[in-house]
Amino acid sequence: MVGKVTGVGKNVTKFEVGDLAAVGCIVDSCEHCHACEKDLEMFCTEGVTFSFNSVDKHTGGLTFGGFSKSYVCKEQATLKVPESLGLAAAAPLSCAGITAYSPLRHWQAGPGKVVGIIGIGGLGHIAIKIAKAMGAKVIVYTTSPAKVDDAKRLGADDAVLSSNEQQMTKYAGKVDLFIDTVSANTM
Structure with missing residues (x-):
């Protein structure tokens, strides 16, 4: 508040x-x-x-x-x-800011790190902005094709549709840290 x-x-x-x-x-x-x-x-x-x-x-x-x-x-x-x-x-x-910032800071997100953000709701929006401001490369994972452009507009370097198997393999083994902002089973 x-x-x-x-x-x-x-x-x-x-x-x-x-x-x-x-x-x-x-x-x-x-x-x-x-x-x-x-x-x-x-x-x-x-x-x-x-x-x-x-x-x-x-x-x-x-x-x-x-x-x-x-x-x-x-x-x-x-x-x-x-x-x-x-x-x-x-x-x-x-609230959302410290929720996103705390793990990003703890796991040392920044230059040279790739941060995957699962979900692009309110918490995901803030996580994108904070991770990007810390200097990390930001990859967003979303189920919604309509949110791909939003993710990039907010500063994400790329957005992956989790329903697209080919896109899901693009960053396999290349992400240093995931921030999961959704309450559903995502894996």
């Missing part, structure tokens, strides 16, 4: 009232376990609080994410959004 900061606590250092801020899916953790101390809060041994539909361990109530009229969370769980980016452009980055 993204929004405008309407108030800050006394210990907040990176935000002022009026700043734009983004909140991802994790808004709280224990902050002291081995994982948290290594900035890997998603593996917190005491469990994390998600921005939506989690029990808030401070209030006992539930979190309602972007359906909330206002949202209070720790400074560590927020990102400052540049005014030039704007709220509409920033919103997908705090």
Whole structure:
């Protein structure tokens, strides 16, 4: 979720009232376990609080994410959004963006790497743009002939129709990393 900061606590250092801020899916953790101390809060041994539909361990109530009229969370769980980016452009980055970026970064996508992206829905769109921005060669795999041009327009170097056996063999053994953005059995 993204929004405008309407108030800050006394210990907040990176935000002022009026700043734009983004909140991802994790808004709280224990902050002291081995994982948290290594900035890997998603593996917190005491469990994390998600921005939506989690029990808030401070209030006992539930979190309602972007359906909330206002949202209070720790400074560590927020990102400052540049005014030039704007709220509409920033919103997908705090969910789909980090979902695509995290494995691309972990597996070191970049120059000299070939990234295969399965699916070209919303998450696939962002994965194409991020992988390309990291300098990777991007190959999209889709079931839809209509999405081949979309994939290339978004920056993919090539698009493969998964229903075409000949096209499927073109990059066999040449892809370093696959990002699967579909919920169906794709293999």
